[in-house]
Amino acid sequence: MTHDDPDQPSPPHIGPIADATANTTAHPSPSVANSAAPGTTVADAPKHLRRIRSFVTRAGRLSIAQKRALDALGPQFKLDYRAAALDWPATFGRTAPRILEIGFGMGATTSEIAERRPGDDFLGIEVHEPGVGALLKLIGDKQLGNIRVIQHDAVEVVEHMLPEASLDGVHVYFPDPWHKARHHKRRLIQPPFVRLLASRLRPGAYLHLATDWQNYAEQMLEVLSAEPTLANTSTAPDGYAPRPAYRPVTKFEQRGLRLGHGVWDLVFTKV
């Protein structure tokens, strides 16, 4: 699957998962609730953030394995969207660094990173149901206890469920590039959303973006550099960062790199 369809956002890189062995048992989770901590509220963000969405709703067909994973593991690992602050310790059953991933696609990268970083808790957000089913299947297959997923618009989740200065990291990998200039307004990485995301980071926390579309990489660099509460970690003259070791190279990316296409990582921290 490539990212060069001019009219539609690109589907996730990773192909459909095999329809086998979905019914595995994952680590027991002490709590399945995404309950709001009593009395907590989340600061309001500008209303215009909600008007233009960064995705189109696709009627994706669920594979048998994805459906099975949703049924078997959804109650344990899938959280409902609620306009109330997420209680991370109650949800994960521990207190650990909190990493948000926006638009995880089929979840292959998410599950690999969570496997490599067992001491961190990961909240993945994706609107596409087959992707949610695919990540739940990976959670079961790999016995991962440190991922929870929400199927909802990430803008609303960040706005309403994640309080200010509550995150240790944010990952946004290969967000839909919306190639045509008239669709650029749909791109996720825009100044208002980056301001909102930055407000959710603790001081010293990081924002890690990656894209294979040069024009979007340039926009990301411009938007992040203009956000006064973020600082670029890169010392390279072009401002892009080397790929951090925790981010695996996807199959799609490998193919692109073999064909000479570029991939740009950006890593900024909250000042």
Ligand SMILES: C[S@@+](CC[C@H](N)C(=O)[O-])C[C@H]1O[C@@H](n2cnc3c(N)ncnc32)[C@H](O)[C@@H]1O
């Ligand atoms: C091009 S895919 C990349 C998927 C994955 N990160 C990867 O690298 O393979 C972008 C994904 O972001 C999701 N997405 C776009 N806007 C979103 C939003 N506002 N909230 C949640 N997911 C979103 C899309 O459904 C899509 O699966």
